[in-house]
Amino acid sequence: MVIFLLTLALANPFTDDIGDVIAPGARKIISLSPALTEIIFKLDLDSKLIGVSDFSDYPVGAKQKTSVGPYTKPHLEKIASLNPDLVLLPIEGPDEIKDQLKRLNIPFATIKMETLDDVGRTALNLGKWLGKAEAGSRFQKNWNEELGKLFQNTTNSMSKPSVIIEIQNSPLIVAGGKTFLDEIVNKCGGNNVFEKQTGYPKISQEFLTIKKADLVLLADHFETDSEKRKAISSWSMKVKELDPDLVARPGPRLLNGAREICSAIRDFKNAK
Amino acid sequence: MRNRSVFVIILLFVASIATLLFSLHSGVVDLSWAEIFNYLCGKKITGQAALLLGSLRLPRTAAAFFIGASLGTSGLVFQTLLQNPLAEPYTLGLSGGSALGAILALAFSLEPTSFWVPALSTVGCVSAALIVLSFGQKRINLESRTLILFGVMISLFLGAVVVTVISILSPTKIQTALFWLMGEFGTTRDPWIILIGPLTFLCFVFLLLKCPALDALNLGETRALSLGFSPKREKNILFLICTLVTALGVSISGLVGFVGLVSPHIARKLLKSSSHRDLMVASYLTGAVILTIADSLGRSLTTNTEIPAGSIAALIGTPTLIFLILGRKQNASAE
The missing domain is CATH 3.40.50.1980 (Nitrogenase molybdenum iron protein domain)
Incomplete structure (x- = not known):
């Protein structure tokens, strides 16, 4: 079992923010965070988005996606019925959801969005995992550049x-x-x-x-x-x-x- | 009278079967009756239906059924032992003890929560009951008013501790704690019912065997003594068994109030009998039916989230009981 997991980890370099291995190329994803939903739309990956959490109201297209309830207590039957390949969870979400998804054998990725770097890195990761590596990389580059410009003249102030x-x-x-x-x-x-x-x-x-x-x-x-x-x-x-x-x-x-x-x-x- | 009891119990048994099927059919995803029957008969069905039924609906239906039944049974026993129609499994501070155990497991982030929350809530529930009983022993031989008084005080004290701990929890833990306090199904604790269901059923069988003692205690301690029962011994045994039944049930669902209070009353109204053997079976089935229906409705009424089974149980149970009480009074005045 250990050898199998090790082989899998070496063959597949994609891991989420708590080190769990992510299978690339998911075609049906559910986002349990409005911020993640916005990044997915920004990367033009919204065609893969089959469900979103409550308050995922931006951009307009997000409102047309099937809602699976609040991220703190999503409707599990609804998630299971959508048969997703990957559920994106914010790291601060309750452990209960992760345990439930594990029990139902529904793949999920835990994502940390605590710092400014995390936002760019998450876009990069989502791009890699979901077949839009270039868009993810472009987002991160642009993100870092724009923030750099914004903060350029303010840090040295006394x-x-x-x-x-x-x-x-x-x-x-x-x-x-x-x-x-x-x-x-x-x-x-x-x-x-x-x-x-x-x-x-x-x-x-x-x-x-x-x-x-x-x-x-x-x-x-x-x-x-x-x-x-x-x-x-x-x-x-x-x-x-x-x-x-x-x-x-x-x-x-x-x-x-x-x-x-x-x-x-x-x-x-x-x-x- | 005997015919009425048999008729009512058969009716409740049929209602239980119908409720179980209704629960398996309820949910935001439509499953056909054919799929449900095929699954129950062990025939092959589609992967998604098998996942929904096997991993989600069957464990939670079983959990709601057995826990409702346990609360109904222990409600009846507590009402008899305490000679108080308002008594229920939580009267002796059991809810406070369970809640404190569960909230401490969350506060100290004990992993996995699906084990530690039920484990500590069971310990908390049993400990609270033992504290109340030991206080009660020091007074006049488990006198019911004294026990209720100690129970209410312990409940209030533990409730205050629970609120204090909750106020310092992180927002996500507060949410988890609140759902536990409201009584919910559909959690990772549901599969524990495979162990806890049979255990609570064994306790029910034991309580059924104790029905002659309950009938005697219902007549008063002096009468029970003259009939050959030791009131103190019987009370201790019955309290502890009912505490165990409640603790095991609550460890899965969280605090489900009301079912334990109302089920024995509905059973009495339906049976019009004071025989504890009939009342016990009827309370068991009534509690099971109420909580299973409540959970089914709680997960079907809204499409995006779920309403806790405890609140739905109160919403449907209260009018039912009032209707039964009023109906009986009207019949009595007509006669």
Whole structure:
């Protein structure tokens, strides 16, 4: 068995982000993340996409794909009935889904999308696995170039405004360290107030007021409360709303999200 | 009266078979009755239908059936032992204990979760029952009001601990924990039913043999003593068996409330009898039917996700019970 797996691994260089071997050339794929869905469309692989998770609403074509439910609890019968060759799972998804897919012998790939590099690398991998290696490689090259251009003039700046990116208001969740948003803030010349707390920590409103950031960026999908905005304005120097679809999804549109964040930090610096 | 009992039990048995078939047929993917019957008869069917039936629908149908049956049976025994119509398997703090075990398995990321969540929830459930019983022993010989009081207190305390632990879990773990607390089927825990189903059935057979003791306890402890039963001994045995049955069931499904409360009442209304042998069989089948139907509806009503079986059970069970109670009162006043 060990020899067989070793031979398989040597013969097939494709592995996902947790080291599981991926069989190339899948023709029927299901994406359980809106960001992955966007990358698949960007690589012109949408003809292979037979199912998507809820909130996969971009581009327009994604809305026409069969929905298999939320990624946290997809409808397993629906996935099984679509008979996919490959299911793409975000790494942060519950282990229960992976265990269920294993039990049903449905192949899946676990994908990490935590840093900016991960986005380009995922596009490259998907291109290789699904027969569009060139498109994947082109995406990664373009991704790196555009980000490089964006961050070129901001990294050496001396003054670094403190920034909070609020992902959700109730409960209050912010972008912490080791996330692509933390990376963007740093590379745009800001300083993420919650960089020492990794991931997306849940914090108290009081703690937020103690931190007194120079700039608060709101990327809350579910709430644009003017009262809350006023309250934050009383202790923060500047508040700006961001398009949550652009900044919360580690997909192709994150480039525009990064531009929004950089522009907010630059405007703050210029206004000082 | 005997004829009525036989008729009702046959009716419930037929309803159980129909419910099992309904459950195998329910789901977002249409399977023909021919495919289902061929599968059950061991004949060859298409790969996709075999996958859906064998790996998904059959384990969850069996799980819903046996767990519903277990909750129905233990609900009846707890109502008799505690002499309280509101008693159910969770009255003695069993839900709190199970929940704490399951949530701790999630909090400490014990792998594989499909083993550790059920294992720790079983340990938690049995431990909570033992704590309540040991408190109860120190007071007046397992007196029912004292037991209920301790049970409610332990339940509240463990519930608070559960909420505290949940508040520090990561968002994905919170989601898993919440679904467990709502009672769900269709998880990787379902296949455990191949082991737990027969175990709970054996417990049911044991409880059936204990029906004379239950009939005696129903008349009061003094009467039970005069009939040759030791109330304390019988209560201890019955409590522990019912705790085990509940713990095993809950370990697969998570907390399914209501079924244990309502099944014995429906059985009593249908049978109009106080014989525990008849009530036990009827509660077993009623619990099984309610939870199997609830799970079937929960996975068919919406196309993209599933509604937890526990909430559907309450949605269909409450009006059914109210209807039965009102129907009986109207009959009584007409007479």
